[in-house]
Amino acid sequence: MKTFELRNRRYLGSKRAVLPVIAQVVSALPTAPKTAADIFAGTGVVGQSLARAGLAVTVNDLLSSNTTVYRAFFGAEPVRGERLAELVHEINTVAIDVLAPNYFSTTFRDTYYSEPNSRLIGHYRERIEQWHAAGTLNERERAVLIASLLYGMDKAAATVGHYDAYREGAASEARLVFGLPELESFDVPHTVTRQDANQLVRERHWDLVYMDPPYNSRQYGDLYHVLDNVTDWQQGPVQFKARKMDRRHLKSDYCTTAAVPAFTDLIDAVDTSTIIMSYNDTGARGNSRSAARLSDTDILTVLERRGRVDVVDVPHREFTTGKSGIGDIVERLFVCHVETPPFDPSTGSEPRKLKERKGRSERAGSATPASVQVETAEVAPVTVRSPLNYTGNKKRLVADIMPLLPPPGAGHDRFVDVFSGSMTVGMNAGYDRVAFNDVQVDVVGLGRLFGEVPYPEIIAEVEAIIDRYGLSDSQRHGYDAYGANSSNGLGRVNKDAYLRLRTDFNRMDSADRDRPYYFFTLVVFGFNNQIRYNRSGEFNMPVGKRDFNSRVRKNLFDTVTRMHQLQAELWTLDFRDVFGKLATTDLVYCDPPYLLGTAPYNEQNAWTVDDETDLLDGLAGFAARGGVFGLSNVLTHKGSEHDQLSNWATEHGFVVHTLDYSYANSSYQRKDRNASTEVLITNWTP
Incomplete structure (x- = not known):
């Protein structure tokens, strides 16, 4: 029976090359950590490395295919290897020509896989559900067989390693052969979660948190849609040549211009003693999709709100589709030795202000291995x-x-x-x-709002108004959902709802608690985000082309953050x-x-x-x-x-x-x- 290890996957941004350096950093910490979290786990190899070092690890990712693989490798339930080998052997020896068409074969034949292999994939997935429903498999064994299916698919797919597109005519006619994972025993239990990382870090403490957020505009939910489709087996509709499901609910702010506020929120909220973050130096060197969303300055500025930061450079080659033109890159590890508690928006307590930066390599008590070069950088x-x-x-x-x-x-x-x-x-x-x-009292009212109310609460109130009036939400659903595009904008879509909102706002009492939120929503959806009143004192800007998009959210986040830092007085x-x-x-x-x-x-x-x-x-x-x-x-x-x-x-x-x-x-x-x-x-x- 063929076997495979956790690392035997083609995956964008795999961290195999940096594992030795991460191990050095962890071993050099003044206090050995006992618990850890890998919150953007991807392949899970960093979480596995920490688990092998004896830490109790939480392994987290938003993709169901990834978390199912983690349950196979890190689960605590017993696995009957001989029984699973019999079931996989059954799949490997079944006669494909007698298999009936199924959801996967009718949806994906002659795209990423040949028609016969597509029928085999769908058959294997259906059999897993039948075995589980009959009580033949426990939950971890079900995850093991799904992992068997996914790794077999990954090895033979007619792609460059992800499913943003397939190479036409490249689907192999050779029969897929499935294996079983090489499982290992751990001395301490581990936890697998599938949550938004920014929410997860608010729920518990770990001694060490490793984070490897997306680097660029490539949404991972789109890149691995085929594997998630098979894992979830909801057999839903797909669209476009790439046969993608609707993945808008998985869109990550880290792949957009909202990356900086999302990262700031993450770092302010995480409850840990040590943060290790991976990021690379693609910067603006690649094409627009390859360019990093966070600069070194962004990362250092945010991390230094929580403590001392060391920077470790690890040269290696990046994953590329062959068109980015970047070449060799540097994987950069940021090691933050946390000195302040998490930011509490309910009390308004802030992390410490930025301090004067000094050369990190000369600081006493550095936890960075002496054998690794440490780079300093200036904060603009x-x-x-x-x-x-x-x-x-x-x-x-x-x-x-x-x-x-x-x-x-x-x-x-x-x-x-x-x-x-x-x-x-x-x-x-x-x-x-x-x-x-x-x-203008409404403008000053917004100043008070920005200075007194936490950013998440403002977001929640504005989104509630958007839902209440049926305004567009391109951040969540994209332009296609409204039959619009970026060039023509969303004015036609939002006009009627915007006018209702404007009428209701103009009827509001000046002391109404909701007035600032309504006013801000009007400005966001109004023409060029401008402010204008008629002779009667009524707001009369027409509807605009844009909505509460990532640019506006980032500007709002930066404004709220700065207003909370200031000793502000608001006069009218x-x-x-x-x-x-x-x-x-x-x-x-x-x-x-x-x-x-x-x-x-x-x-x-x-x-x-x-x-x-x-x-x-x-x-x-x-x-x-x-x-x-x-x-x-x-x-x-x-x-x-x-x-x-x-x-x-x-x-x-x-x-x-x-x-x-x-x-x-x-x-x-x-x-x-x-x-x-x-x-x-x-x-x-x-």
């Missing part, structure tokens, strides 16, 4: 992008504006954003104390009243509606010459009593000049910094993108 600042979209918001100019203003600790301890709008500048100013002011004052609250230790920043321009926030003459005059007088008065300010504005726009602003700056000797950027929210609305001269006026010289 991250710009927080607001999920709100204001025409003229300064997300592209923050990096240019802040060096022209006094840094924190230079005699100023609070940043006051007088016209905060999307809150972009205040969130990225680098100050711990920030006062956000805006006369007329700008004239703000000057009465200022101290000379405040750094004041103003980005008012531009007198020379129009935008949704400045329609219906909402900003007048009198307003402009009062603002300029207020800033001059604040400067006269020793305060420092920065004022964003435009000196020219479409041939018009702002003489009042220019003369005011000259009269008081203020510094005018030209910022070479023009804010047209949509390219089709303004063809001349150099029509404005954007400036920052200050009374402080860097």
